Amino acid sequence: xxxxxxxRRAKVSTATVSRVLNNASVVKGSTRARVMKAITELKxxxxxxxRSLAGGKNRTIGVIASNMExxxxxxxxxxxxxxxxxxxxxxxxxxxxxxxxxxxxxxRLMIGRRVAGLAVVVSEMDPxxxxxxxxxxxxxxxxxxxxxxxxxxxxRVNYRRGIEMVIGYLHSLGHRRLGFxxxxxxxxxxxxxxxxxxxxxxxxxxxxxxTAADADTLEGGRQATRVLxxxxxxxxxxxxxxxITAVGALRELRERGIRVPQDVSVTGFDNVKxxxxxxxxxxxxxxxxERIGHIIVDALIPQPGAAAAEHEIxxxxxxxxxxxxxxxxxxxxx
Amino acid sequence: xxxxxxxRRAKVSTATVSRVLNNASVVKGSTRARVMKAITELKxxxxxxxRSLAGGKNRTIGVIASNMExxxxxxxxxxxxxxxxxxxxxxxxxxxxxxxxxxxxxxRLMIGRRVAGLAVVVSEMDPxxxxxxxxxxxxxxxxxxxxxxxxxxxxRVNYRRGIEMVIGYLHSLGHRRLGFxxxxxxxxxxxxxxxxxxxxxxxxxxxxxxTAADADTLEGGRQATRVLxxxxxxxxxxxxxxxITAVGALRELRERGIRVPQDVSVTGFDNVKxxxxxxxxxxxxxxxxERIGHIIVDALIPQPGAAAAEHEIxxxxxxxxxxxxxxxxxxxxx
DNA sequence: TGCAACAGTGTAAGCGCTAACAATATCCCT
DNA sequence: AGGGATATTGTTAGCGCTTACACTGTTGCA
Numbered sequence: 001x002x003x004x005x006x007x008r009r010a011k012v013s014t015a016t017v018s019r020v021l022n023n024a025s026v027v028k029g030s031t032r033a034r035v036m037k038a039i040t041e042l043k044x045x046x047x048x049x050x051r052s053l054a055g056g057k058n059r060t061i062g063v064i065a066s067n068m069e070x071x072x073x074x075x076x077x078x079x080x081x082x083x084x085x086x087x088x089x090x091x092x093x094x095x096x097x098x099x100x101x102x103x104x105x106x107x108r109l110m111i112g113r114r115v116a117g118l119a120v121v122v123s124e125m126d127p128x129x130x131x132x133x134x135x136x137x138x139x140x141x142x143x144x145x146x147x148x149x150x151x152x153x154x155x156r157v158n159y160r161r162g163i164e165m166v167i168g169y170l171h172s173l174g175h176r177r178l179g180f181x182x183x184x185x186x187x188x189x190x191x192x193x194x195x196x197x198x199x200x201x202x203x204x205x206x207x208x209x210x211t212a213a214d215a216d217t218l219e220g221g222r223q224a225t226r227v228l229x230x231x232x233x234x235x236x237x238x239x240x241x242x243x244i245t246a247v248g249a250l251r252e253l254r255e256r257g258i259r260v261p262q263d264v265s266v267t268g269f270d271n272v273k274x275x276x277x278x279x280x281x282x283x284x285x286x287x288x289x290e291r292i293g294h295i296i297v298d299a300l301i302p303q304p305g306a307a308a309a310e311h312e313i314x315x316x317x318x319x320x321x322x323x324x325x326x327x328x329x330x331x332x333x334x
Numbered sequence: 335x336x337x338x339x340x341x342r343r344a345k346v347s348t349a350t351v352s353r354v355l356n357n358a359s360v361v362k363g364s365t366r367a368r369v370m371k372a373i374t375e376l377k378x379x380x381x382x383x384x385r386s387l388a389g390g391k392n393r394t395i396g397v398i399a400s401n402m403e404x405x406x407x408x409x410x411x412x413x414x415x416x417x418x419x420x421x422x423x424x425x426x427x428x429x430x431x432x433x434x435x436x437x438x439x440x441x442r443l444m445i446g447r448r449v450a451g452l453a454v455v456v457s458e459m460d461p462x463x464x465x466x467x468x469x470x471x472x473x474x475x476x477x478x479x480x481x482x483x484x485x486x487x488x489x490r491v492n493y494r495r496g497i498e499m500v501i502g503y504l505h506s507l508g509h510r511r512l513g514f515x516x517x518x519x520x521x522x523x524x525x526x527x528x529x530x531x532x533x534x535x536x537x538x539x540x541x542x543x544x545t546a547a548d549a550d551t552l553e554g555g556r557q558a559t560r561v562l563x564x565x566x567x568x569x570x571x572x573x574x575x576x577x578i579t580a581v582g583a584l585r586e587l588r589e590r591g592i593r594v595p596q597d598v599s600v601t602g603f604d605n606v607k608x609x610x611x612x613x614x615x616x617x618x619x620x621x622x623x624e625r626i627g628h629i630i631v632d633a634l635i636p637q638p639g640a641a642a643a644e645h646e647i648x649x650x651x652x653x654x655x656x657x658x659x660x661x662x663x664x665x666x667x668x
Numbered sequence: 669t670g671c672a673a674c675a676g677t678g679t680a681a682g683c684g685c686t687a688a689c690a691a692t693a694t695c696c697c698t
Numbered sequence: 699a700g701g702g703a704t705a706t707t708g709t710t711a712g713c714g715c716t717t718a719c720a721c722t723g724t725t726g727c728a
Binding site for chain 2: 248
């Protein structure tokens with residue numbers, strides 16, 4: 001069960017066993033074979049905790065996300081995992097559910113695990129936490145939140161730009177009465193999307209908008225839409241904070257017999273796979289999740305020959321038109 | 335950074351610091367306060383590896399799943415995590431992507447981490463692995479695969495029964511020409527679903543079926559459906575191995591202008607949230623994922639006052655009729 | 669007033685592994 | 699055959715923390 005039981009059985013020292021395990025330095029073929037045999041006979045599995053304690057190194061990186069259930073986060077995680085594996089690292093995830101306390105707990109946990117790097121892909125953020133992390137000396141990548149510092153890389157997406165493309169498009173289609181379905185209105189990065197909508201509307205007197213928010217789930221999108229419409233407001237286009245909530249919105253509209261896009265246009269955000277599979281397929285804004293994943297791993301697990309990564313990276317989204325948007329219905333205010 | 339730096343700063347011994355950290359035994363209030371102060375001043379974060387090495391205990395459980403991207407697995411994971419947290423445990427996940435080698439790697443990893451318990455929610459399985467796990471003395475719960483042994487709990491779902499309900503229903507609606515969309519035909523538990531379809535068809539000479547399989551994703555479902563129909567076969571009902579592939583199937587049918595359920599009925603399996611949100615909403619078979627999650631945690635983290643859990647649990651699925659199924663179109667063989 | 673019973677703390681021995689550094693074996697060349 | 703260079707393997711000191719067990723003050727009560 002432990003290194004030295006194996007050593008005893010193979011009649012070598014623990015150091016030698018350790019050597020064959022890490023196939024370090026040169027172990028004579030016959031000795032290596034003897035050790036291997038002992039290992040399989042004993043069904044020995046090295047204790048990873050002891051390993052990282054003794055070695056002082058750790059080949060795992062942590063990923064903290066707000067809501068893994070949302071494919072947006074999951075897609076990032078997936079690339080991170082693939083890349084990390086390719087570089088011989090493990091990855092361990094944590095979910096915060098948009099709860100700041102949970103974020104704190106997760107970060108502490110990761111620090112406690114002495115991860116080699118940490119990706120924080122969340123929308124909630126406590127500034128004190130950024131400091132705590134900065135002081136932990138762990139290489140960190142923040143997505144959406146935090147400020148660059150030594151050993152902290154920042155990735156942000158130009159949400160404003162994305163939303164402006166959406167609004168510009170809807171406007172060109174004749175939409176004037178807008179709705180915005182969000183979630184967690186209190187969180188800054190999410191708010192940025194809503195803010196962009198509000199600002200665009202403020203800039204153009206012809207536009208008006210109403211907002212509602214609920215959870216970041218299919219059900220949440222549906223619920224928010226219900227609230228939005230229950231108020232008697234009848235937008236010709238509903239801008240959703242992301243694709244998942246948009247699919248929820250579609251469901252609610254269908255329920256009410258409102259046709260999309262004939263009666264109401266709907267837009268998503270993120271361009272997750274589901275946005276192509278729902279009905280109607282969603283007009284949305286693409287955010288390159290794979291690219292984000294690659295950037296994360298590059299920053300966290302620097303490669304020998306690679307140039308040092310930037311400390312602040314801004315990503316520009318891309319607009320995708322599909323079937324959920326169309327010309328505003330002939331104006332006849334209700 | 336380490337326990338004894340804190341100890342030195344608080345002018346106590348490491349044992350005392352350890353005591354306040356684990357709020358074990360009685361530490362005098364003033365001492366505790368002094369230690370706490372030192373801890374925050376030093377931004378000390380206990381090294382979890384050292385902790386579990388020294389303590390010989392570990393408060394984390396592992397979950398290995400075939401495809402976390404599929405909400406079916408994710409829902410189980412979510413409940414497991416919630417329950418585990420409630421019992422003061424962490425959980426660490428691993429994805430296998432239906433790849434047996436990855437399963438082996440993940441299991442080894444979990445053993446190396448000396449997890450307190452391990453849930454293996456996968457479809458692929460190497461019998462030798464079961465043995466390796468059984469010998470590791472780690473409490474294990476298998477979902478869908480493996481055989482009960484001491485310290486191994488087994489959960490299985492009566493897929494056959496579920497499929498039979500589906501087929502029975504479709505049959506009663508007049509469907510005779512069936513299609514089956516699966517994934518990973520080589521894996522036993524998945525095959526069980528297909529087998530059930532095949533058997534039902536074999537039992538009833540009036541029925542016929544054709545199958546196709548691709549990945550366990552939206553795209554995979556779509557692709558399999560494409561293959562199924564490309565052969566010139568025109569089923570009046572398509573039974574999908576799960577909801578995700580079913581949504582993929584819906585998409586392909588829509589693309590081809592085939593109406594669901596007027597022209598073709600479609601069924602899913604699992605009853606994930608998405609099955610209510612897609613269009614049309616899916617007739618499916620409910621599998622109680624939360625219940626499965628609870629069972630897992632109960633088996634892995636036994637509670638003081640609780641009765642020992644069963645070693646083999648069989649779950650009966652429940653049929654859910656929604657909008658994706660309807661009477662078979664008036665027979666006119668193409 | 670004296671002493672057992674505690675309440676608080678300190679000491680030190682590991683947990684299982686890595687990584688210098690030290691110690692043998694082997695080997696090649698003269 | 700002798701000696702140093704190499705190839706292999708062994709020793710041992712931690713890594714940071716938990717946990718008996720040992721050791722001081724304090725109390726309580728006869």
